[in-house]
Amino acid sequence: xxxxxxxxxxxxxxxxxxxxxxxxxxxxxxxxxxxxxxxxxxxxxxxxxxxxxxxxxxxxxxxxxxxxxxxxxxxxxxxxxxxxxxxxxxxxxxxxxxxxxxxxxxxxxxxxxxxxxxxxxxxxxxxxxxxxxxxxxxxxxxxxxxxxxxxxxxxxxxxxxxxxxxxxxxxxxxxxxxxxxxxxxxxxxxxxxxxxxxxxxxxxxxxxxxxxxxxxxxxxxxxxxxxxxxxxxxxxxxxxxxxxxxxxxxxxxxxxxxxxxxxxxxxxxxxxxxxxxxxxxxxxxxx
Amino acid sequence: xxxxxxxxxxxxxxxxxxxxxxxxxxxxxxxxxxxxxxxxxxxxxxxxxxxxxxxxxxxxxxxxxxxxxxxxxxxxxxxxxxxxxxxxxxxxxxxxxxxxxxxxxxxxxxxxxxxxxxxxxxxxxxxxxxxxxxxxxxxxxxxxxxxxxxxxxxxxxxxxxxxxxxxxxxxxxxxxxxxxxxxxxxxxxxxxxxxxxxxxxxxxxxxxxxxxxxxxxxxxxxxxxxxxxxxxxxxxxxxxxxxxx
Numbered sequence: 001x002x003x004x005x006x007x008x009x010x011x012x013x014x015x016x017x018x019x020x021x022x023x024x025x026x027x028x029x030x031x032x033x034x035x036x037x038x039x040x041x042x043x044x045x046x047x048x049x050x051x052x053x054x055x056x057x058x059x060x061x062x063x064x065x066x067x068x069x070x071x072x073x074x075x076x077x078x079x080x081x082x083x084x085x086x087x088x089x090x091x092x093x094x095x096x097x098x099x100x101x102x103x104x105x106x107x108x109x110x111x112x113x114x115x116x117x118x119x120x121x122x123x124x125x126x127x128x129x130x131x132x133x134x135x136x137x138x139x140x141x142x143x144x145x146x147x148x149x150x151x152x153x154x155x156x157x158x159x160x161x162x163x164x165x166x167x168x169x170x171x172x173x174x175x176x177x178x179x180x181x182x183x184x185x186x187x188x189x190x191x192x193x194x195x196x197x198x199x200x201x202x203x204x205x206x207x208x209x210x211x212x213x214x215x216x217x218x219x220x221x222x223x224x225x226x227x228x229x230x231x232x233x234x235x236x237x238x239x240x241x242x243x244x245x246x247x248x249x250x251x252x253x254x255x256x257x258x259x260x261x262x263x264x265x266x267x268x269x270x271x272x273x274x275x276x277x278x279x280x281x282x283x284x285x286x287x
Numbered sequence: 288x289x290x291x292x293x294x295x296x297x298x299x300x301x302x303x304x305x306x307x308x309x310x311x312x313x314x315x316x317x318x319x320x321x322x323x324x325x326x327x328x329x330x331x332x333x334x335x336x337x338x339x340x341x342x343x344x345x346x347x348x349x350x351x352x353x354x355x356x357x358x359x360x361x362x363x364x365x366x367x368x369x370x371x372x373x374x375x376x377x378x379x380x381x382x383x384x385x386x387x388x389x390x391x392x393x394x395x396x397x398x399x400x401x402x403x404x405x406x407x408x409x410x411x412x413x414x415x416x417x418x419x420x421x422x423x424x425x426x427x428x429x430x431x432x433x434x435x436x437x438x439x440x441x442x443x444x445x446x447x448x449x450x451x452x453x454x455x456x457x458x459x460x461x462x463x464x465x466x467x468x469x470x471x472x473x474x475x476x477x478x479x480x481x482x483x484x485x486x487x488x489x490x491x492x493x494x495x496x497x498x499x500x501x502x503x504x505x506x507x508x509x510x511x512x513x514x515x516x517x518x519x520x521x522x523x524x525x526x527x528x529x530x531x532x
């Protein structure tokens with residue numbers, strides 16, 4: 001059909017097709033209107049219920065105090081900057097460790113048994129231990145050993161605890177992705193003479209990672225929030241900063257400020273991943 | 288039976304700038320077997336996919352038993368429930384056993400009691416000669432067996448018409464026969480069928496009508512002997528001579 005240039009195409013939609021197109025357009029418009037109206041009704045109903053409740057004035061004063069919000073913003077923002085830095089550094093480390101563990105776990109053959117066992121144990125242990133426990137063990141335990149050369153910073157040990165825990169989760173996501181690639185892809189790549197590693201690097205991983213992007217996104221958003229758990233080691237993150245601000249006068253608005261800031265961080269990232277996935281044609285196929 | 292089971296009237300379908308079907312019209316009587324032939328990309332598969340609305344036509348009408356099924360007001364699921372389709376690569380559901388593949392639509396779409404659906408499915412598997420494979424998973428079957436299950440899966444819903452899209456193209460040569468034999472029996476039992484194929488011998492023996500698609504149109508149509516042996520158009524002759532070469 002390459003010899004069917006569009007330029008010479010003299011097609012004019014028939015009246016029937018024009019009527020069908022008009023109907024589809026009307027149907028779409030109707031659906032959008034219904035959806036918009038339903039959303040509006042729901043939002044108004046919730047808003048009315050809230051604002052007409054007997055405790056609303058006090059609630060608004062305690063949680064949505066504009067002056068308090070402006071006052072606490074700098075402190076909460078600088079706490080958030082701590083969250084972001086922890087998140088970024090940990091994300092890179094988690095990605096590297098998790099991918100390594102996932103690849104080790106997919107190696108076949110008796111030769112690789114020790115590596116496979118090591119990776120399996122790693123995942124089992126660090127996925128099974130509560131993150132808070134890891135934070136205490138590493139954050140308070142390691143400096144207490146007073147080993148020469150070991151860093152003393154709570155930030156380092158806190159970050160490491162997060163990395164250990166998250167990389168165990170993410171390793172399983174990567175492994176699921178790798179194993180979801182059909183064996184025929186391995187066969188095709190190996191038949192071209194690509195080594196095991198090159199097959200993984202150029203054929204399997206690119207497909208696997210695309211497939212698990214939504215799950216990875218989940219873990220990144222989750223990491224962004226859990227990065228605040230280092231507060232138990234005395235580090236001031238957004239939540240801890242909000243807590244400090246709150247303790248000044250028992251007004252809880254700083255918590256709301258922190259919550260809004262977290263949403264401002266995660267929601268655009270989620271839309272960005274959606275866009276990325278669409279562009280790569282991940283949502284293709286007939287429904 | 289009065290009127291055609293299926294009629295395609297001036298159907299047009301394009302994908303972006305690529306016009307695959309320009310103006311295709313076709314009538315299929317009850318019990319008729321229509322074979323579509325033509326080069327790759329001539330629109331044979333697209334035509335079948337338009338008939339059960341896997342693709343939305345740009346223009347024109349498809350009628351099933353007189354009803355305009357291209358109307359956007361028509362419930363596509365209800366339309367598809369009355370049309371059987373078989374694909375080139377079988378498309379069995381790999382997570383379901385053979386019997387579950389065959390009973391899925393009767394139970395979930397047609398609302399038939401599970402016990403009755405199983406009985407009918409077993410009868411249908413017996414019909415295609417695979418009764419003993421009822422509990423097997425699709426990947427334990429040969430290509431020919433998988434395709435016969437796919438045919439049983441479509442047939443069990445008692446469709447008005449069967450659409451068969453290159454159903455032997457993915458099969459080893461020695462497995463093609465078992466599928467074509469089954470189709471020939473179906474035709475003998477009066478099933479209405481439209482199929483794409485490169486099996487000219489089969490077209491000659493089983494088809495009532497052969498249509499040659501070229502450049503988005505049915506360039507030539509008629510009884511198999513006429514189209515395949517004494518084609519009137521140069522393009523048809525060239526296509527057929529390339530096949531026999």
